[in-house]
Amino acid sequence: MFYQKSMGQVLVIRVLTMSMWMIILMKVLLIINYLKPIMMALPKKLGIIAVDNKSKVKDIEFVPNPVSENGILKIPTYKQEDISISIEDITGKIIESKNITIDPGTNTFEVNFSSLEKGMYFIHISSRTKNQYIKIAKE
Secondary structure (H helix, E strand, C coil), X not given: CCCCCCHHHHHHHHHHHHXXXXXXXXXXXXXXXHHHHHHHHHHHHHCCCCEECECCCCCCEEEXXXXXXXXXXXXXXXXXXXXXXXEEECCXXXXXEXXXXXXXXXXXXXXXXXXXXXXXXXXXXXXXXXXXXXXXXXX
């Protein structure tokens, strides 16, 4: 704390100190407002929509999870669309991949995990407009 003989000088020092804090706060808020749209757009630019056991995007799901041999992948859609479905290990190595056309409605696919070792895998579903990863545990 600064102590001055004159009350007027102490008041000036306190006002300057508060002004400096207000300037710092305003700069921090400006930086946050500048970075917020960038951070919100980053996953979309990277093509990542969700990494989850049950997707947030149009209820794409894989059951059962964890899986021991075979599982069912359900992909609902409103329109016919060309997609790619691949199984990837945790390093991103593609184990198997297929390009297919899905029709309007719920499309169901059996996915065979019986030949894979126990561990974590991702089912990667991609189209022209979006990418999605579903995390799968193999028992």
